Amino acid sequence: MKETRAQWGSKLGFILAAAGSAVGLGNIWKFPGKAFEGGGGAFLLMYLLIVPLVGMPAMLAELTVGRASQSNVVDAFGKLGHKRFAWVGWVGWLAAFIITGYYSHVGGWVLRYVAAYATESGSVYADPLAYFYRMLGYDAAAETTFFPWVALVFAAVFLIICAVVIIRGVEDGIEQFNKVGMPALFVILIILLVRSVTLPGAQEGVKYMLTLDLSKVNGQTFLIALSQAFYSLSLGMSIMVTYGSYLPKEENMPRNTLLVCVMDTLVAVVAGFVIVPSVFATLGAEGVGKGGGFAFVSLAGVFQQMAGGTIFGLMFYLLLLFAALTSTVSLIEGIVAFLIERFHWKRTPTTIGLCVVLFLMGCVYTCSQAAYPIHGIWFDFANGLSFPLFCDAMEFLTDRVLIPLSALGTCIFVGWAWTPKTAVEEITRCGVKFRLVRTFSFLIRFVVPAAVIVIFAVSLFTGTTLS
Numbered sequence: 001m002k003e004t005r006a007q008w009g010s011k012l013g014f015i016l017a018a019a020g021s022a023v024g025l026g027n028i029w030k031f032p033g034k035a036f037e038g039g040g041g042a043f044l045l046m047y048l049l050i051v052p053l054v055g056m057p058a059m060l061a062e063l064t065v066g067r068a069s070q071s072n073v074v075d076a077f078g079k080l081g082h083k084r085f086a087w088v089g090w091v092g093w094l095a096a097f098i099i100t101g102y103y104s105h106v107g108g109w110v111l112r113y114v115a116a117y118a119t120e121s122g123s124v125y126a127d128p129l130a131y132f133y134r135m136l137g138y139d140a141a142a143e144t145t146f147f148p149w150v151a152l153v154f155a156a157v158f159l160i161i162c163a164v165v166i167i168r169g170v171e172d173g174i175e176q177f178n179k180v181g182m183p184a185l186f187v188i189l190i191i192l193l194v195r196s197v198t199l200p201g202a203q204e205g206v207k208y209m210l211t212l213d214l215s216k217v218n219g220q221t222f223l224i225a226l227s228q229a230f231y232s233l234s235l236g237m238s239i240m241v242t243y244g245s246y247l248p249k250e251e252n253m254p255r256n257t258l259l260v261c262v263m264d265t266l267v268a269v270v271a272g273f274v275i276v277p278s279v280f281a282t283l284g285a286e287g288v289g290k291g292g293g294f295a296f297v298s299l300a301g302v303f304q305q306m307a308g309g310t311i312f313g314l315m316f317y318l319l320l321l322f323a324a325l326t327s328t329v330s331l332i333e334g335i336v337a338f339l340i341e342r343f344h345w346k347r348t349p350t351t352i353g354l355c356v357v358l359f360l361m362g363c364v365y366t367c368s369q370a371a372y373p374i375h376g377i378w379f380d381f382a383n384g385l386s387f388p389l390f391c392d393a394m395e396f397l398t399d400r401v402l403i404p405l406s407a408l409g410t411c412i413f414v415g416w417a418w419t420p421k422t423a424v425e426e427i428t429r430c431g432v433k434f435r436l437v438r439t440f441s442f443l444i445r446f447v448v449p450a451a452v453i454v455i456f457a458v459s460l461f462t463g464t465t466l467s
């Protein structure tokens with residue numbers, strides 16, 4: 001039985017969808033903080049070397065596996081005649097599944113902040129930390145917890161938006177959504193950039209980001225840049241294999257890979273030039289941070305002090321929202337594609353069912369946040385499993401075990417089992433000349449696996465935090 005497989009309707013559609021997956025919370029709230037800690041210019045330089053040498057060959061490899069196999073990630077390796085590698089697909093699929101549970105809930109929090117800046121920025125500014133806690137079900141003044149229904153309602157809405165996009169399908173849903181969302185994201189980013197660098201006192205921050213302090217280049221910052229590149233480019237999580245499988249045969253994959261990587265890196269770097277200078281100008285250099293606490297709590301101080309801050313704050317959370325939505329959509333599509341192909345389920349019920357499961361998984365995550373400030377736990381089944389610990393364990397499992405393992409498996413597959421020669425045949429099917437055959441083979445066989453093994457070993461065995 002031969003079914004026609006979904007395909008991207010246009011070249012731009014694919015590029016924007018893949019860039020939409022890559023450009024996510026990681027670019028906007030992780031990269032600037034990491035660049036700051038890594039010494040600004042020194043970190044940027046390292047990152048700009050890592051993306052072409054490690055990120056691009058790894059992405060090209062994933063896309064090629066997808067397009068050659070015309071299959072979801074779990075079945076891809078078997079379809080290419082190497083059933084032994086099916087575990088690589090399972091590992092990537094599982095990582096996507098676990099991550100989507102919490103990524104979608106964080107997306108819900110972002111949506112909550114869009115609403116907050118649009119309607120009640122005053123209450124955020126009054127006490128940003130208390131506001132954030134309240135959303136998650138913790139009353140800081142009374143030191144009590146309550147059911148975090150606000151966060152959960154917004155997470156549900158966020159997932160419903162994603163589900164609608166996925167149900168509409170690859171071309172009419174994902175592609176069209178990204179065609180609107182990504183340009184909107186670029187426009188907002190540019191407006192924020194102009195606002196940030198023209199703030200009085202922002203120059204120091206700009207200078208910091210451009211200064212090359214070579215003493216900051218060390219093994220640790222290098223590893224942080226490396227793992228950031230993997231996360232930021234959405235590698236090791238089944239997504240690029242799935243998105244690659246919807247690529248028509250005449251597409252020029254090396255060029256698409258280049259464009260996606262350039263866009264993702266550009267957004268990260270520009271976000272760095274939005275965040276670092278504006279924090280320098282308002283809170284001072286010590287104010288720069290990363291992650292959720294920074295984006296939801298510290299930045300309130302920045303927007304509060306800036307002329308027109310509320311409107312720029314609103315734009316900032318809209319930017320985060322688009323970034324989170326397009327990434328979550330890609331994660332869910334990677335999971336759904338497998339379920340509908342393997343079990344012949346229909347797209348609509350599968351997506352709805354999956355989103356319900358993801359919502360429930362994420363509830364564990366959101367609910368566990370509330371009690372951190374008090375006992376570090378939320379539900380304590382008579383001192384049974386502590387959920388924050390459970391969440392930490394999940395994060396450890398995905399970021400430190402599953403993602404590197406799947407990335408490693410994919411490059412070993414392409415580099416040694418399927419061989420770069422076969423990959424290049426697939427790449428050049430469109431009739432385009434691929435000039436970097438030897439470079440690609442060398443990178444995918446030696447450089448990329450070595451890089452992944454180093455991240456893997458260091459973060460797993462030394463307990464070093466790379467996030």
Ligand code: PHE
Pocket residue numbers: 021022023024025026027231232233234235237239327328330331
């Ligand atoms: N690349 C996304 C980011 O930078 C994260 C992500 C990883 C999204 C994998 C989807 C899949 O935030």
